[in-house]
Amino acid sequence: MLQFEKINTVLVIGGGVMGPGIALSYARGGYTVRLADISETALETSKRAIEGHLETMAEVGEIETEGKAQISERVSYLADIKKAAEGVGFIAEAITERKDAKKALYEHLDTFLPEEAIIASNTSFLNIFELMPARRQPYAVISHWYDPPHIIPLVEVVRGPETEECVMAITAQMLERCKKVALRMEKFTPGFFVNLVQKALGDVANYLVDNDFCTPEQFDVAIKSSVYPRGVVLGYFQKADFSGIHTYGTVVMENGAEDAAKTLMGHYHRGEYGVRAGKGFFDYTGRDIDGIFKERDRRLYEVMKIAMENINNKL
Numbered sequence: 001m002l003q004f005e006k007i008n009t010v011l012v013i014g015g016g017v018m019g020p021g022i023a024l025s026y027a028r029g030g031y032t033v034r035l036a037d038i039s040e041t042a043l044e045t046s047k048r049a050i051e052g053h054l055e056t057m058a059e060v061g062e063i064e065t066e067g068k069a070q071i072s073e074r075v076s077y078l079a080d081i082k083k084a085a086e087g088v089g090f091i092a093e094a095i096t097e098r099k100d101a102k103k104a105l106y107e108h109l110d111t112f113l114p115e116e117a118i119i120a121s122n123t124s125f126l127n128i129f130e131l132m133p134a135r136r137q138p139y140a141v142i143s144h145w146y147d148p149p150h151i152i153p154l155v156e157v158v159r160g161p162e163t164e165e166c167v168m169a170i171t172a173q174m175l176e177r178c179k180k181v182a183l184r185m186e187k188f189t190p191g192f193f194v195n196l197v198q199k200a201l202g203d204v205a206n207y208l209v210d211n212d213f214c215t216p217e218q219f220d221v222a223i224k225s226s227v228y229p230r231g232v233v234l235g236y237f238q239k240a241d242f243s244g245i246h247t248y249g250t251v252v253m254e255n256g257a258e259d260a261a262k263t264l265m266g267h268y269h270r271g272e273y274g275v276r277a278g279k280g281f282f283d284y285t286g287r288d289i290d291g292i293f294k295e296r297d298r299r300l301y302e303v304m305k306i307a308m309e310n311i312n313n314k315l
Contacts, residue, residue: 013036024050028150102123240264275292
């Protein structure tokens with residue numbers, strides 16, 4: 001039976017944009033990491049990227065300077081995938097977002113991997129469960145990182161129709177050992193949590209810019225000085241609790257969109273209007289409501305200060 005404690009080595013396949021950062025993250029978590037790519041050039045680039053990331057981490061105090069070598073030594077680079085997979089129980093696949101390439105890789109891995117080896121794909125949108133050989137289905141999972149993976153905490157862990165619970169649990173535990181935020185999604189949908197949101201936002205952004213409502217710079221300033229920093233403190237649903245679900249519900253009804261917001265409207269019709277009502281998407285029963293608002297404001301001031309520094313000092 002698969003056990004989290006017995007996985008000490010991780011194979012990362014793909015030395016492109018995401019692979020090096022994923023490999024570095026597992027190495028920081030204490031794992032022995034083998035980074036494999038059929039291209040020697042990609043491996044050389046990956047090694048330089050990881051060394052560069054370690055330099056920056058030491059400069060900003062993310063790691064101790066003396067710890068760079070220890071982390072670096074945990075990562076090896078191999079052009080032979082079969083050799084790299086020897087004795088490995090967890091494979092992080094981070095190759096190109098092409099169905100044919102992923103399908104070919106999974107079929108190749110199926111010829112020599114132990115049956116219980118976990119294959120975790122970093123795909124952003126593809127349904128890898130349609131591409132995976134049948135006997136691999138129970139041990140297949142999506143583990144989707146965000147760029148740059150060695151900095152962004154979120155990793156979405158997405159279950160396939162036959163994925164075993166132990167695979168979901170082990171994948172999340174490994175990520176948490178690497179200080180990542182492992183968010184489970186219990187069934188596949190293209191884009192998962194965040195890319196679905198980013199697509200919707202991107203559609204609106206492109207519409208506004210393409211039709212001369214604003215410039216790219218104006219749009220970015222608008223988002224960076226409002227939605228993004230506020231989201232750090234409140235997210236989306238808790239923001240509704242603070243603003244008042246009665247307001248959201250009224251807007252939904254005025255637009256005839258109740259079927260598109262069933263959970264929201266359920267709270268609305270039950271009078272669960274948010275923080276002031278003691279309950280909304282979250283439960284505030286028995287808490288100091290005025291104190292909650294004060295703490296919200298304190299955190300927003302802190303985050304907005306950083307946001308404004310980034311707006312006023314462009315990259």
